[in-house]
Structure formats: structure tokens, C-alpha cells
Amino acid sequence: MSEELQQNTQPLIEHLLELRRRTVWAAAGILVCFLGLMPFAQELYSFAAKPLMASLPKDTSMIATDVIAPFFVPVKVTLMAAFLLSLPHTLYQVWAFVAPALYQNEKRLITPLVLSSLTLFVCGMAFAYYLVFPVMFQFLAGVTPSGVSMATDIDKYLSFILGMFVAFGMTFEVPVVVVLLARMGIVSPEQLKAARPYVIVGAFVIAAVVTPPDVISQILLAVPLIVLYEAGLQCCRFVKPVEKETDAPPENQP
Structure with a gap:
């Protein structure tokens, strides 16, 4: 029993060491x-x-309400x-x-998936x-009340734009998600087409939650989400569901 436990534990330790490396x-x-x-x-x-x-209005600038913010905010950026x-290196x-x-068919799927995901995320940020x-x-x-100076704190501004970058970056991943669902056979293109009305409503709900409470920002997030969903549907026309793997199991499997 102890030998069997040792044999099962050894591959786990090897995987953990590889993960750490x-x-x-x-x-x-x-x-x-x-x-x-x-x-x-600073640049x-x-x-x-x-x-x-x-x-910002003329002769107006951002402010730092925290003593260490002028140093740490540029460091965070x-x-x-x-x-x-370094994201390509990290993904590698x-x-x-x-x-x-x-499996071999999964390896063929991962490379274009990672490259397209990275490209679309950067496009969303841009x-x-x-x-x-x-x-x-x-x-x-333009809607700032008269007598109010629009002086934004640099730390809060950074937190805001980071949240917006993530929101738009994830929004631009929609075609990848749609194609991946169709490729893995989880849903069919017909089911994805039938979900159009729910996607449209969901896009505006997500935009209302993520963006500031102005109509322009919400439209600028919701419309690309809908368009990208349609782009994913068009790509599904050239994608066939992956077949069950009949090859030998992957290497390094216990």
C-alpha cells in the first residue's frame, strides 16, 4: 500500500515542481x-x-490626495x-x-486560441x-456643474481606467468564446443564433453595470459586444465540432 501511495505521490510532486518553475x-x-x-x-x-x-478645463489638472500617490501611481502604470x-512570455x-x-487535436486548438485571445484583448484596450x-x-x-472644479484623484483615475480596460478587453473576447463553444460541441450554431435576443439585452445590461451612467459609454460597450457576437457566429460557419480523440493518451499521464 505504501509503495502504491509513493507511486501516486511522485508524479504529483513532479507536477508541482514544474508548476513552480x-x-x-x-x-x-x-x-x-x-x-x-x-x-x-512618468512618460x-x-x-x-x-x-x-x-x-479637463484650461488651467485644471489632476490631484493626489495620498502622500505616496505621486510615486506609486506611475509605478502601478x-x-x-x-x-x-511580457504576456506572450507568460502565456508560453x-x-x-x-x-x-x-491530445494532439487540443494542441492544434490552443495556439490559435491564445494568439487570437491576446490580439482581441489588446484591441479592446486600444x-x-x-x-x-x-x-x-x-x-x-461638459456636464460638470457650474462652480465645480473637475479635479480627479490620480489613484482613483488609474483604478477607473484599469476597470474599463478589463471590461473592454473581455468584451472583445466574445468571438473567441463563441467559436470555442461551437468547436467543442457544447452548443450548436443554431442555438447561438437563437440566443441573439438574449445577447442583445445582456449586452446593454452589462454595459449599464460596467460603464459610467451615461448613455454614450453604455452604447460604446454594448454595440461592439453585439457586433463581435455576430462576428463569432460568422466564424462558426467555418468551424466543425471536434471529434472524440481516438489516439493514445497524452504523454506524462500516469
């Missing part, structure tokens, strides 16, 4: 990018703050940039860890930065 390599990649970008922390923050600064810059480490446990933020901040600056 891949995690260390991923963290090292982020750290290297972070250290390389630190000299440009990166200025780039992140540009959409709001362009909409730099860390975010380092994470994005994830791939290297899970690849031995995948859409938010270059289109949504200028319109949103211009609207908010």
Missing part, C-alpha cells in the same frame, strides 16, 4: 520588463492620463505595462506546463483608450 519564469519575465520600463514611468503615466487631461509586454510558460497533458475615453471624458467634463 514555470511560475518563477513567468514572474521573472514580468520583473525584467518592469525594471526595463521603470525609467519611463507611461502621462500616456495613460492623456485622455482625461485633454478633456509601469507594472501594468510590464504585464502586457502556461502552454509549456499544460502541453504534455493535451478601442477603450482611443475612442471611448475621449468621448466619455469630454461628456463628463
Whole structure:
């Protein structure tokens, strides 16, 4: 009994050691990018703050209500940039860890899935930065009551744009999710088409929850979500559900 327990425990320890090694390599990649970008922390923050600064009234600027915020906010922006810059390396480490446990058809699916997900997420962030933020901040600056100075705290501004980046980045992942569901045979294209009315309603509900309470921002999130869902449906026409794997089990399986 003890020999059987030892045989079952040994592969688990090997997997944990491999997981630790891949995690260390991923963290090292982020750290290297972070250290390389630190000299440009102020420029990166200025780039992140540009959409709001362009909409503020003349002779108005953002403020820092926390003593250490002028230092830590640019550092947080730099860390975010380092994470994005090192994301291909991080995804490779994830791939290297899970690849031995995948069948051949699953390996063929993972590579385009990861590349398309990364590309669409970055496109979502760019859409938010270059289109949504200028319109949103211009609207908010225009409805500011008379006698009120629109002086935003830099830490709260960073938290806000990070949330918006995640929201729009995840929204742009909709085609990948739709194609993946069809590819895995979880739902059929006909079922996805039948769900259109619910998707439209859900898009506006999500937009109302995630974005600020102005109609423009909500439309700028809901409409791309609906369009991307339709794009995913069109892609499903060229995707066949994956067949059951009949090959030998993956390597490194106990």
C-alpha cells in the first residue's frame, strides 16, 4: 500500500515542481520588463492620463490626495505595462506546463486560441483608450456643474481606467468564446443564433453595470459586444465540432 501511495505521490510532486518553475519564469519575465520600463514611468503615466487631461478645463489638472500617490501611481502604470509586454512570455510558460497533458487535436486548438485571445484583448484596450475615453471624458467634463472644479484623484483615475480596460478587453473576447463553444460541441450554431435576443439585452445590461451612467459609454460597450457576437457566429460557419480523440493518451499521464 505504501509503495502504491509513493507511486501516486511522485508524479504529483513532479507536477508541482514544474508548476513552480514555470511560475518563477513567468514572474521573472514580468520583473525584467518592469525594471526595463521603470525609467519611463512618468512618460507611461502621462500616456495613460492623456485622455482625461485633454478633456479637463484650461488651467485644471489632476490631484493626489495620498502622500505616496505621486510615486506609486506611475509605478502601478509601469507594472501594468510590464504585464502586457511580457504576456506572450507568460502565456508560453502556461502552454509549456499544460502541453504534455493535451491530445494532439487540443494542441492544434490552443495556439490559435491564445494568439487570437491576446490580439482581441489588446484591441479592446486600444478601442477603450482611443475612442471611448475621449468621448466619455469630454461628456463628463461638459456636464460638470457650474462652480465645480473637475479635479480627479490620480489613484482613483488609474483604478477607473484599469476597470474599463478589463471590461473592454473581455468584451472583445466574445468571438473567441463563441467559436470555442461551437468547436467543442457544447452548443450548436443554431442555438447561438437563437440566443441573439438574449445577447442583445445582456449586452446593454452589462454595459449599464460596467460603464459610467451615461448613455454614450453604455452604447460604446454594448454595440461592439453585439457586433463581435455576430462576428463569432460568422466564424462558426467555418468551424466543425471536434471529434472524440481516438489516439493514445497524452504523454506524462500516469
